[in-house]
Amino acid sequence: MKKRIVFVSHCMLNSFSKVKNESKLRSEEYIKNKNKFLAYLIEEEIGIIQLPCPEFTLYGLKRWGHVKDQFDTPFFRNHCRLILMPFIDEMEEYLKQYDVIGIIGIDGSPSCGVNKTCIGHWGGELSNNDKLQSVIGSIKEDNTSGVFIEEFKKLLNERNISVPFEGYLPSSIENLYKFCTRVDVEN
Numbered sequence: 001m002k003k004r005i006v007f008v009s010h011c012m013l014n015s016f017s018k019v020k021n022e023s024k025l026r027s028e029e030y031i032k033n034k035n036k037f038l039a040y041l042i043e044e045e046i047g048i049i050q051l052p053c054p055e056f057t058l059y060g061l062k063r064w065g066h067v068k069d070q071f072d073t074p075f076f077r078n079h080c081r082l083i084l085m086p087f088i089d090e091m092e093e094y095l096k097q098y099d100v101i102g103i104i105g106i107d108g109s110p111s112c113g114v115n116k117t118c119i120g121h122w123g124g125e126l127s128n129n130d131k132l133q134s135v136i137g138s139i140k141e142d143n144t145s146g147v148f149i150e151e152f153k154k155l156l157n158e159r160n161i162s163v164p165f166e167g168y169l170p171s172s173i174e175n176l177y178k179f180c181t182r183v184d185v186e187n
């Protein structure tokens with residue numbers, strides 16, 4: 001069997017790139033399941049390629065959480081494409097000798113969501129907005145990919161590379177194990 005490689009969203013390996021989250025419970029579950037999965041990848045000797053974080057590399061550490069609508073701009077899309085290009089080249093080269101399991105994104109993220117992202121009518125001045133709670137409340141889950149993943153799919157398409165995507169959700173970690181063992185089955 002050929003050696004396997006997987007591409008993962010940046011914060012699978014480095015949680016510090018994420019938007020600061022005051023919900024301790026949520027981040028504990030996030031870290032616990034993620035670390036268990038990463039230990040599995042190491043145990044299985046699967047190569048791990050860490051993708052760049054599109055939000056951190058544009059907005060840094062002090063950014064607010066966003067919804068997909070706010071990143072759906074030519075500027076953010078171009079930024080995603082620019083930072084992804086070296087990884088498309090890497091993938092093309094690895095595919096010559098390795099099984100590339102695929103790309104693991106972060107479901108729910110406006111950038112890295114694969115099966116789920118978040119949408120809403122966010123934007124504008126915060127300090128004098130007396131309808132702020134209803135604006136925040138407009139956030140909804142949406143069964144589409146985030147902007148970074150959309151651009152990733154387009155770039156792969158343009159290069160005729162076909163690899164699958166899967167999203168990480170702390171509550172459905174089993175999907176990721178299935179995603180990785182799938183390659184054994186296919187060979």
Ligand code: SF4
Nearest residue numbers: 010011018053109112
């Ligand atoms: S943009 Fe992607 S890599 Fe960066 S913190 Fe969000 S989900 Fe993680």
